[in-house]
Amino acid sequence: MLIWSRSARWPIWALFAAAFLVIVAAPLAVLVAAALATEWNDVLPGGFTVAHLGAALTGENQGSLLVSLQTAAVAGLAAVAVGTWAALALAAAPRWLRKGADGLLHLPVAIPSVVVGLGLLVAYSRPPLLLNGTRWIVLIAHLVLVLSFSYATVASALTRIDDSYAQVAASLGARPALVLLRIRLPMLLPAMSAAAALAVALSMGEVGATIMVYPPDWRTLPVTVFTLTDRGRTFDAAAATLILLGATLVTLLILGRVSRGRATTGVSP
């Protein structure tokens, strides 16, 4: 705590609490209330129902939830695999290549997701790479958008692992593949778990690029929420959002548990 005086701390805490209430807690509370409301014509919602939540877990909405989970799992896994491979490969690459590839891998962070979506739409709408209208274009869009974060997380952890671990392992007789599998990857596992969590969280919430490329049979939950809101079905949209939030949190908790279990034995991100 930077402020030592006890009396000066209270106003700071009060200010923080007020800001948190307005910016984070109030929208969430309204979301929960809307998801459970029968009507909302006054200051407070009119009645209580779980029908919207029920609807969010059945039919098309349930399909969207499963699509979101699958998209996040595939994009997250692919992003961690590609990001880790890129980080390991570039760590041993010449300086000019490392700098160039590093910039390229970070590019999607700087580009709005709508631009990524449009780019993929234009690029994959003609043979031989005709992916427009398939689920693959959604998966690729998500991979492109989350890869930067996975790569950055693993690459930054890798810089904190001294070369001497791999060197000593090699001196003990371990071939490069064994050094990678038994030493380098286990030491990177906490960072890889964190990268996976970040990728899943970002993918579960992605809407900008997805809305431009999704086919009718691969509609993610955020797109459904957007559509419901657009049609004026605010309570159903709120319920779907709540489900999205819950599913994301559960996934992150599971990944967090893996990460914590390994954090004491390797290098944290």
Added chain:
Amino acid sequence: MTESSAVQFDRVSVRYGQVTALRDFSLDVATGETVALLGPSGSGKSTALKALAGFVRPTSGRVLLAGQDVTGVPPHKRGLGVVVQQYALFPHLTVADNIGFGLRARRMRRTESARRVEEMLELVGMERYGRRYPRELSGGQQQRVAIARALAIRPPVLLLDEPLSALDAQLRADMLDELRQLRDELPDIAILYVTHDQTEALTLAHRIAVMREAELLDLDTAQGLYRQPPSEFTAAFLGGANLLPATVRDANGTVEVGAVTLTAMAPGPLVPGAHVRLAVRPHTIGVRRDGPGLAAVLTGLQWRGANYRLTCLIAGLDEPGGISVHADVPSIDGLPRVGSPVRVRLPEHGAAVVARAGAGSTAGDAGESFPQNLAGVA
């Protein structure tokens, strides 16, 4: 190269872009011998070790192990034991798995590997720690595990890269004793020990290779280098000798420092009348309030527990501004305050004529009157 050379560096150079990290380095290490690579940071000693381990590829020259050229052989095929500065114990493996890593990598059978691990744990006195993780060990224990891991594969050569530098002073002294014992228990292993600490080098090494600016400067037995340092740099770096200008009076080692005449050890017959540098160890110098000796001014005093380090400025001696010398004395009884005149007494025997000059040595510079290489030595 001798027949029993376990290690041979043959004019090895390592360059990183424009920077030369090791230049024309040649050295033999015999089986059973411990050689210390001693030098300041950036002197190339760790690069030499890395070139031997295969962690860096020499730009030119050859590295030989037991007479076989291994210059292009990858590290995992060299079979060397390596202990690095921060130990690099694998954090996700237990102590036993760390020690057994090399054995498993060599596909040794599990039962045999377990037996060897037990043997190694016993060797370093860590029998009860096999199931612990590295983070649960103290610095000294981690170091023992790192040594056990390196020795488990029974390497013919053990490379130690500043293995004590991460420990505190007391632990370092204890571990130095243990390393010396270990060295005596391993008569068939050649040890290359990289350090910047002269005490470690003097305690452990049969021979010391003094490194400076990416080159091997001097190579001799520890006692030889200490008693008769071949260069000013070695005289100063190994034992912190004072370097005083002297004039040779006769070929047998009689020299004059100012008005004081003394007998010095010399690497060969001296040329009468030649100007040379004399290495004088701080503990051999006496400082008195008055009496015989060189006139000086006491300019500094440090209490160092067991002794006092005095700094005295000797005027004259053909050096503009005088020459600062250090003296380690057990007591300062009878000495005047800092800033007062004193007499500096040089030892009648024990000083050594330094054969070669070298810039940036210690108190007092070589000066232009002192020629490079075998100055004053016939």
